[in-house]
Amino acid sequence: MKEHEKLTLLLCLIWTATILYGEMFSFYMPFLFSCSWPHLSSSSSSNPTMKGKGYAADYVKVAVIADPQIMDKTSLRLPSKSLALEFVQFYTDLFMRRAFFSSILPFKPEVILFLGDYFDGGPYLSDDEWQESLSRLKHMFGLNTEEIHSIVKVYHLPGNHDIGYATLQSHKPEVFTRVNIKNEVYVFRTKHDLVPVLLFASCAWNDCDKEKKELKQEKD
Numbered sequence: 001m002k003e004h005e006k007l008t009l010l011l012c013l014i015w016t017a018t019i020l021y022g023e024m025f026s027f028y029m030p031f032l033f034s035c036s037w038p039h040l041s042s043s044s045s046s047n048p049t050m051k052g053k054g055y056a057a058d059y060v061k062v063a064v065i066a067d068p069q070i071m072d073k074t075s076l077r078l079p080s081k082s083l084a085l086e087f088v089q090f091y092t093d094l095f096m097r098r099a100f101f102s103s104i105l106p107f108k109p110e111v112i113l114f115l116g117d118y119f120d121g122g123p124y125l126s127d128d129e130w131q132e133s134l135s136r137l138k139h140m141f142g143l144n145t146e147e148i149h150s151i152v153k154v155y156h157l158p159g160n161h162d163i164g165y166a167t168l169q170s171h172k173p174e175v176f177t178r179v180n181i182k183n184e185v186y187v188f189r190t191k192h193d194l195v196p197v198l199l200f201a202s203c204a205w206n207d208c209d210k211e212k213k214e215l216k217q218e219k220d
Helices: 003-023 025-034 083-107 127-140 146-151 173-178 209-219
Strands: 062-065 111-114 153-156 185-188 197-200
Touching: 003 025, 025 083, 062 083, 083 127
Parallel strands: 062 111, 111 153
Antiparallel strands: 185 197
16 A cells, blocks of 8 residues: 555544544543532531432432523524525534433433523524424423433523513513413422522513512522
């Protein structure tokens, strides 16, 4: 084999390895090598629920996902249903789906908190476009199957990129009816009521006396 042929083969192998790493193996790196759940040291706590190996008996594994901002026609100002938009949507959706199923689910979280901004230009989409983006989001994170709901509790709230702000969307109240979790205060607690987490849609926090009162009661 000639010298230039060897160099060509080597470059092809490097190119192939780079593609495989970027498109496949890199998604498994956090689970296999770089990330882990924190361990509670028994020496730093006198909690009677601590087990012999230094792990808490009443911990809950919580994964937090925020700002996926999936691509839509407002992202790059591409025409709706155009080939270019369909291509970038397919690839970015695929990227996030791989990341979720390869980098997050293997850690077996017991609770997943989705904290909004699922879409990029949600308030500016028609109802049909909004529902189409919602279907993409559910497929991306496996939320359209019973399997994930059987192994993990899922909580989610909308963000300003999903339904906008109340003051800005007052002329389009139908935008807020697209989700049934706006203007509410949610209290999530761990198995043994150790860590209360208040979840509320801050993007719709305008003139919400009822919700502010509920939040104050939870704080007290």
